[in-house]
Structure formats: structure tokens, C-alpha cells
Amino acid sequence: MKKMLEIMLTGIFALSLAACGELNTDRVVSTDQPSTAGSTKETTSAGTPKTKLASLFRNSVFLGDSITEGLSYHEVLAEENVLAGAGKTAEFAMGDMEDLIQRNPKQIFIQLGSDDILWPTEHPLDYAINHYISLIEAIKQKVPQAEITVLSVTPVSEETLVDEPRYRNIPDFNERLKEMAAKEQVAFVDLSVIIANHPDLYDTDGIHFKPEFYPLMLEALKDQVE
Template sequence: MKVQKKMMGITLIAMVALSVAACGNNGQTPASEITRQSVDISTPEQTSYASEFQTSIFFGDSITEGLSYHDVLKQENVLAGAGKTAEFALKDVDELVKRKPKHIFIQLGSDDILWPTDNPKEYSLSNYGKLIDRIKAGLPEASITILSVTPVTAEAEKAEPRYRNIGDYNEGLKQLASKIQVGYIDVSSIVAAHSDMYDADGIHFKAEFYPILLDYVKDELGRQKSAK
């Protein structure tokens, strides 16, 4: 009987592990599987981005990781990885604090909406709030801006219907940003305007998209400052 109970316990643990792994891989393709297109960071344009965001950290999942993977920003300005959720990102706060950025841009959620729980949005936003509270405690002088989750192609949405919840999730992010008084930038419009820049999976983006993203973020920050 003891042996039987032990085997049942091992089976349950294995099932949970497989569920978590599946969720991570479903939403976020490892960087090694994304089409790599190196952008020469030594050109005047790329040197400008490196200078513009030299005191910034982009904190997020594999969508964010594309900034360093495609050599658009230096690795020290990006703290991101495949499968990252707001909950998993909590363990990276110490490393974030160690880098002492003045500006932090957070883009998480592509995996959160796939999380195997009754209410992924509620669960994720709760952890998102905890994440920002911890960042504020470690870096009280840093400015924090949330970037919306980027939409996917119709084909990717058909393959994974839970991506239909991206718009609703982004509305939750916008409300959270207002509640805890951090910045919020909706990047959906530039994705719609550059739909040819999706990678083959319809979720990630080619290298050419990231300079456009950085320009948009910079312009939106300027508009937000002017509006204050």
C-alpha cells in the first residue's frame, strides 16, 4: 500500500511538471528557435538606441528578449527570457536591482494568459502588482513603465484560442498601471502597422521590428511628459 501511494505521488508531480513546461513552451518560443537577424549595433542608428536606453532595462519574456537576441540593445539592458510570467519574474528582481537602472520597461503577459488556472488574468495581475511593489522597494527612484502585450497573427490565434484574451488582459494592465501609478504604453498600433514583421510563428518579431518599438516607446514617453 505504501509503495502504491508513493507511485501515485510521483505520477502527480510529473503531471504538474509537464503542465508547467507545456505552458511555458506554448506561449514563448526559446530564443534559439526564433529566426535570428543580427542588427549591427555599431551603426549610428543602433549606437543611438544604445545611448538612449543606456540607463534602462527592458524586463520581460521572449518578446522582450528579442531586443538583445537581435542585437538591437546590449544584453545588460535586457533582462528577459522564454516562458517568463509575472510570477516567475519575481525571482529576477534581485538581479534587476543589482543593475541599478533609472528606467524600467516591463512587458509580460504572453505566457500569463496561457497559465493553467481558473482565472489567468486575475492570477497574473495579482503577481504583476507584487512584482512592481518589489521593484519599487528595491529601486525607489526608478521610473517604471508597463508595455502592453503584443497581439498575435490570426493563424497563431486560431492555433491557440487563448490569445484572443490579449485585448482584455491589456485593459487589465492599463487599469493596474493607473492604480499603482506607473506608466503604461499600448504598443498594439505599431504591431498592426507592421504586420509583415512577425516571425514565422506569428507571435515573435523579426529584428526590424525592434527599432520601431524603441522609437515608439521613446516618442510616447515624450508625449506623456509633455502632458504632465
């Protein structure tokens, strides 16, 4: 009986050691995982171009439509640097003037036109350009210290052109925006080269863009703020 009791105690002790070993192993794994995740997050967020670009454009405001809104939606820029929304046209952007004045930016980037082109009027391009001029003149008067840059209307996918032929007016509209910018003595930047080089950046609707588009967009605009 004594021998049997010793064998049983030895077995229980061995099982206890095994259980402790398993618990210790679990603790090591669970401790390492958060540590590794935290390290990865720090590495990928602290020194990325996205963070540097956000700092570079900290005194800028992007005024525009839902395409522009992607800058804050995808957290490339802070919300205070983006004044944009779905369906925004050059005419409707006039309603953002008070907000723009309060933000007091050093640079203003205007990216409008994707919705203007679809406006139900007989001459949508004329209509849009006239309101664009009024918007620029108002900004010059209300925010005189800000440097203004007009951005081209971004192209849409070939499939979208089939579904909505009015988008075929985008190249003509961009030519008129470029001429208008010259007359108004403001800068103009054509963004179409980004899409030409990265056609895979379209979102599913063929109009908006994936998050990867926006750092490339800001890279193309660095000269305007440096």
C-alpha cells in the same frame, strides 16, 4: 638558331609580363573588396537609429519574456539592458529582483503577459494581474529611483489565434494592465499600433517578431527616457 632563341626569349618575356599583370589585377581587387566592405559597415553601423536608440536606453532595463528577449538577441540593445527569458511570467519575474537591483536602472520597462495568458489556472488574467501588482510593488521598494513603464502584451497573428484561442484574451488583458498601471501610478504604453501598421513583422510562429520590430518599439518608448 640565334633568331629562334630570340623569338623564344621574347615569348617567355611576354608571358611573364602577362602573368604579372594578372597577379597585379588580383591584388587590386582583393585590396578594394575589404576596403569597400569596411566602408559599408562603418556607414551602416556608426550613425543608424539602432545605435542612437541603444545609447538612449543605456540606463534602462527591459524585464520580460522571450518577446522582450529579442531586444538583446537581435543586438538592438546590450544584454545588460535586457532581463528576460522564454516562459517568463509576472510570478517568475520576481526571481530576477536581485539582478535588477544590481543593475540599478533609471528606467524599468516591463513586458510580460504572453505566457501569463496561457497559465493553466481557472482565472489566468486575475492570476497574472495579482502577480504583476506584487512585482511592481517589489520594484518600487527595492529599486525606488527607477521609473516604471508597463508595456502592453503584443498581439499575435490571425493564424496563431486559430491555433491557440487563449490569445484572444490579449485585448482584455491589456485593458486590465492599463487600469492596473493607473492605480499603481506607473506609465503604460500600448505597442499594438506598431503591429497594426507593420503586420509583416511577425516571425514564422506568429507570436515573436523579426529584428525590424525592435527599433520601432524603442522609437515608441523614447518619450519615457528623454
